[in-house]
Amino acid sequence: MKTLLFLLFASAAVLPATAHPDPAHSLAELDRHLAETPDDAMLHLRRAELLLRRNHPETARPSVVRALALSPDNPEIVLVSVRLAHAEGRLPQALAKAQEATRRFPEFPPAWKWLARLRKESGDANGAIDAKLRHVSFKDAVDPGDFLTAAAWVRERNDEGDPLLALSVLDQAVGVFGPIVALQQAAIPLEISLSRHEQALARVAALVRKYGPSASSSLLRADIHEAAGRHAEAAAACDSAIAMLDASAVKGDDPLAAIRGKILLRKEENLRKAR
Numbered sequence: 001m002k003t004l005l006f007l008l009f010a011s012a013a014v015l016p017a018t019a020h021p022d023p024a025h026s027l028a029e030l031d032r033h034l035a036e037t038p039d040d041a042m043l044h045l046r047r048a049e050l051l052l053r054r055n056h057p058e059t060a061r062p063s064v065v066r067a068l069a070l071s072p073d074n075p076e077i078v079l080v081s082v083r084l085a086h087a088e089g090r091l092p093q094a095l096a097k098a099q100e101a102t103r104r105f106p107e108f109p110p111a112w113k114w115l116a117r118l119r120k121e122s123g124d125a126n127g128a129i130d131a132k133l134r135h136v137s138f139k140d141a142v143d144p145g146d147f148l149t150a151a152a153w154v155r156e157r158n159d160e161g162d163p164l165l166a167l168s169v170l171d172q173a174v175g176v177f178g179p180i181v182a183l184q185q186a187a188i189p190l191e192i193s194l195s196r197h198e199q200a201l202a203r204v205a206a207l208v209r210k211y212g213p214s215a216s217s218s219l220l221r222a223d224i225h226e227a228a229g230r231h232a233e234a235a236a237a238c239d240s241a242i243a244m245l246d247a248s249a250v251k252g253d254d255p256l257a258a259i260r261g262k263i264l265l266r267k268e269e270n271l272r273k274a275r
Contacts, residue, residue: 027051041071048080057087075105082114094118102131109138113146120153129153136169139176147173148186155190163190179206188220197228215244215263222266231274238267 030047037043044067051060064084067077078101085094095118101111116131132150136142151166170187177183184203191200204220211217218241225234245260 039070041067041074041077044070045074045077045080048084052080052083052087055087057084060084060087075101075108075111078104079108079110079114082111082118086114086118091118091122095122102134107138109135109141112138113142125153125157129157133169136172139172144173144177144180144183147176148182151186163194166190167194179203179210181207181211185220188224192224192227195228197224200224213240213244215241215248218244219263222270226270231270235267235270235274238263238270242267 027047027050030043030050034040034043034047044063048060048063048067051057051063061084064077064081067074068081071077078097082094082097082101085091085097095115098111098115098118101108102115105111112131112135116128116135119131120128129150132146132153136146136150147169151169154162154166154169167187167190170183170190173183174180174187184207188200188203191197191203201221201224204217204224207220208214208217218237222234222237222241225231225237241263242260245263
């Protein structure tokens with residue numbers, strides 16, 4: 001059923017604007033500006049970032065070194081030295097630099113994001129979660145994907161209390177971004193795992209209020225009712241999904257047509273269990 005959810009639900013990401021100088025400048029443009037103002041630390045930073053995005057750490061290194069010499073207390077520049085060490089495959093050094101960056105600039109969210117990533121790569125699951133939770137605490141500087149990552153790491157650890165912690169993280173995101181599909185889809189299985197079926201259904205209802213009824217929301221309700229052993233209700237939810245597909249004039253060669261057949265079989269199975 002995940003395929004149907006992806007086919008019928010869509011979400012958009014908004015990329016933040018970047019301050020001058022524009023990192024989209026070509027390398028030639030940046031070099032031209034640097035020839036005019038060789039002591040501009042931000043130009044060296046943008047040049048290093050561009051080269052790191054292109055996976056050229058060896059040519060980025062001189063720009064990182066120069067930027068640090070010119071502006072050693074700029075958190076963006078300190079962080080690019082973390083990225084350089086990581087790109088060069090020096091994970092322990094990158095991790096040490098990231099830890100130092102969070103110590104020096106505790107209110108700089110990207111430093112926590114990188115510390116979380118590097119701790120995760122080094123196998124420190126608990127440390128990664130701690131850093132990621134600190135990162136998402138900067139609600140104005142993160143996106144839904146950051147909350148999803150934090151919740152996924154917590155769920156993956158699966159210590160006692162982690163399902164509730166993961167739900168708390170997702171609910172924080174819902175509070176910031178609203179009940180977007182990806183957040184609720186991540187939360188619903190957690191609610192089911194805790195036998196909190198009414199809360200799971202409430203999340204589906206929030207999606208319906210925001211996006212309107214759909215086959216995918218009906219199938220989410222079917223998932224929840226099946227988990228709760230309510231097979232008659234699950235069959236009814238499948239029936240609703242089929243009606244939604246039929247209303248959208250699904251044709252035989254439509255990829256949703258094959259899914260319709262699977263939903264029909266699922267409905268029949270639930271009816272059999274409900275007898």
